[in-house]
Amino acid sequence: MSRPTMPPALPTAPPAALPPGLPPLPDLSALNAADLAGFVQQLAGIYEHSPWIAERAWAQRPTGGYSSLAALKVALAAVVREASEAEQLGLIRAHPELAGKAMVARTLTAESTNEQTTSGLTHCSPEEFATLQRLNADYNARFGWPFILAVRGPRGDGLTRQQIIDTFARRLGGTPAFERAECLRNIHRIAEIRLNDRFGFDPVLGRQVWDCAERLARRPDGRWVSDPGFAEAGQLTVTYGTAAHQACQQQLLLWMHECGFDEVRIDAVGNVVGLYRGEDPTAPRLLTGSHFDTVRNGGRYDGRLGIFVPLVAVRALWQAGRRLPFDLEVVAFAEEEGQRFAATFLGSSALTGQFNPAWLTQTDAQGIPLAQAMREVGLPGTMAAIAAEARDPTRYRGFVEVHIEQGPVLNQLDLPLGVVSAINGSRRFTGEVLGTACHAGTTPMDRRHDAALAVAELALAVEARARRTPEAVGTVGILEVPGGSINVVPGRCRFSLDLRAPQNSARDAMVDEAMAQLRTICERRGVSFQLTETMSAAAAPSDGALQAHWAAAVQALGLPAFTLPSGAGHDAMKLHEVMPQAMLFVRGGNAGISHNPLETVTADDGDLAVRAFLQLLARLATS
Numbered sequence: 088m089s090r091p092t093m094p095p096a097l098p099t100a101p102p103a104a105l106p107p108g109l110p111p112l113p114d115l116s117a118l119n120a121a122d123l124a125g126f127v128q129q130l131a132g133i134y135e136h137s138p139w140i141a142e143r144a145w146a147q148r149p150t151g152g153y154s155s156l157a158a159l160k161v162a163l164a165a166v167v168r169e170a171s172e173a174e175q176l177g178l179i180r181a182h183p184e185l186a187g188k189a190m191v192a193r194t195l196t197a198e199s200t201n202e203q204t205t206s207g208l209t210h211c212s213p214e215e216f217a218t219l220q221r222l223n224a225d226y227n228a229r230f231g232w233p234f235i236l237a238v239r240g241p242r243g244d245g246l247t248r249q250q251i252i253d254t255f256a257r258r259l260g261g262t263p264a265f266e267r268a269e270c271l272r273n274i275h276r277i278a279e280i281r282l283n284d285r286f287g288f289d290p291v292l293g294r295q296v297w298d299c300a301e302r303l304a305r306r307p308d309g310r311w312v313s314d315p316g317f318a319e320a321g322q323l324t325v326t327y328g329t330a331a332h333q334a335c336q337q338q339l340l341l342w343m344h345e346c347g348f349d350e351v352r353i354d355a356v357g358n359v360v361g362l363y364r365g366e367d368p369t370a371p372r373l374l375t376g377s378h379f380d381t382v383r384n385g386g387r388y389d390g391r392l393g394i395f396v397p398l399v400a401v402r403a404l405w406q407a408g409r410r411l412p413f414d415l416e417v418v419a420f421a422e423e424e425g426q427r428f429a430a431t432f433l434g435s436s437a438l439t440g441q442f443n444p445a446w447l448t449q450t451d452a453q454g455i456p457l458a459q460a461m462r463e464v465g466l467p468g469t470m471a472a473i474a475a476e477a478r479d480p481t482r483y484r485g486f487v488e489v490h491i492e493q494g495p496v497l498n499q500l501d502l503p504l505g506v507v508s509a510i511n512g513s514r515r516f517t518g519e520v521l522g523t524a525c526h527a528g529t530t531p532m533d534r535r536h537d538a539a540l541a542v543a544e545l546a547l548a549v550e551a552r553a554r555r556t557p558e559a560v561g562t563v564g565i566l567e568v569p570g571g572s573i574n575v576v577p578g579r580c581r582f583s584l585d586l587r588a589p590q591n592s593a594r595d596a597m598v599d600e601a602m603a604q605l606r607t608i609c610e611r612r613g614v615s616f617q618l619t620e621t622m623s624a625a626a627a628p629s630d631g632a633l634q635a636h637w638a639a640a641v642q643a644l645g646l647p648a649f650t651l652p653s654g655a656g657h658d659a660m661k662l663h664e665v666m667p668q669a670m671l672f673v674r675g676g677n678a679g680i681s682h683n684p685l686e687t688v689t690a691d692d693g694d695l696a697v698r699a700f701l702q703l704l705a706r707l708a709t710s
């Protein structure tokens with residue numbers, strides 16, 4: 088069985104996506120020089136009918152004023168976050184309904200008219216209009232305030248009417264507390280785009296990132312770059328060695344060429360490697376990158392964002408004719424998620440020299456061994472070729488990785504970027520408690536040996552323990568009663584345990600306590616248990632110097648250097664084994680959801696990520 092080794096090259100990205108030069112940031116000197124009245128006047132209409140937000144932002148302005156538009160946006164959001172619940176609801180209620188009476192009667196503010204027109208809401212079909220009216224009524228009845236959506240969307244140029252209706256219908260199912268917060272976040276996004284318009288700022292670099300994510304997921308004709316079965320369903324799934332995976336490699340190769348990389352190649356495990364030569368070829372290199380494979384029905388940014396950001400940054404450097412003192416090596420890792428083969432981190436393991444030879448004989452669901460899958464796509468599929476990819480760590484300054492947060496923290500704090508302090512170490516267990524199955528009607532409560540209640544107690548104990556440990560998490564994700572029945576006291580309960588913390592010591596202390604709790608609970612309940620450790624991954628604390636450079640890079644944009652641990656594993660965790668590493672997180676929209684098609688990043692946050700990356704490079708160049 089053989090397939091063509093490489094698919095034909097894909098069409099070039101639209102030229103509009105890659106403009107010259109690094110666009111300047113807006114000048115806020117007039118705003119910063121203004122008195123209270125002038126400041127409020129200059130920000131009139133940014134937050135709908137709510138001048139108190141600008142008033143408080145003026146009162147809280149830092150000495151010397153707001154250093155950037157991004158700093159102003161964060162400050163305005165903070166004013167709203169610290170306001171009373173009544174003030175927040177007042178702000179939400181100051182907004183018009185989407186395609187509502189105010190739009191029909193033409194009584195919207197100029198800003199709202201612009202947004203509702205851009206998204207095409209003024210051109211609804213009668214059916215769409217009727218659907219929106221029904222959703223408006225249902226939403227208002229359920230929550231007591233109007234549905235708020237930033238209809239200009241993550242790129243800033245407008246969601247489609249169908250996207251708006253779909254989002255509306257989905258959010259109708261939310262809880263009031265979540266919806267209130269989500270409405271406020273959408274109000275901040277509306278304000279962000281209004282501020283961009285007001286101050287003449289266009290997040291060009293971020294739109295390049297956004298367009299790359301769209302283009303790597305979908306061809307210009309709308310077909311998905313996705314594995315068979317998923318492409319037809321409009322779902323993004325790219326697993327190792329498939330045709331979609333090869334198409335991604337080819338697109339990334341092409342983009343690296345276009346962005347000005349000097350050397351571009353596909354390595355022995357299928358990573359796409361680009362080298363942007365520096366002035367001194369002997370200076371230790373900087374390594375960066377992330378993965379382009381996805382989980383099943385995944386998002387467009389997980390991993391891929393950490394490839395696009397350095398690509399756009401290199402393009403900006405190359406177009407400006409600038410070289411760094413050191414080589415910059417960008418690796419688009421072929422595999423991180425472990426979807427087709429059981430092994431994970433195939434891409435980064437090759438670089439660290441820890442690619443396990445036994446992986447080559449692992450088979451996928453069709454029984455194809457990894458080595459054969461490699462040969463089918465034109466790779467050698469031999470250990471000798473893979474081992475030759477191992478990098479000499481002494482030749483590197485370190486590894487940095489930009490990644491979407493994949494969690495709710497930055498989103499809830501209204502912060503676009505976060506500096507990662509450590510990738511949490513984790514330990515996983517699977518276990519089973521054995522009690523006595525007996526009649527639910529005839530067995531008195533004090534004569535029972537309920538296996539499920541023992542696990543339930545363990546789950547609560549794990550929750551309490553993890554809550555007491557800073558930045559730790561503990562989860563009983565599986566809790567099942569095999570063959571359970573409504574009228575039978577559970578005699579068996581299978582469960583899992585997943586404990587993570589930024590330091591191995593904290594993680595291990597949680598494990599020890601969970602074990603002790605389990606023993607005590609089982610003894611008291613007269614049940615027995617068995618437990619097997621299935622995984623143990625060491626914590627990967629960020630390198631102090633690189634983390635400080637990220638923090639300074641974020642601060643240079645006017646943003647606070649908020650620090651958080653990574654709860655998920657990343658390629659940086661593998662590179663950590665051989666060289667210093669530090670990561671930058673980018674806020675995800677839709678409450679930070681990931682491994683899900685709703686995963687999203689705004690062009691503005693993408694723009695900040697590219698600028699932070701360029702700042703990091705500039706700092707490394709001079710230190």
Ligand SMILES: [Zn+2]
Pocket residue numbers: 378389390423490657
């Ligand atoms: Zn990832």
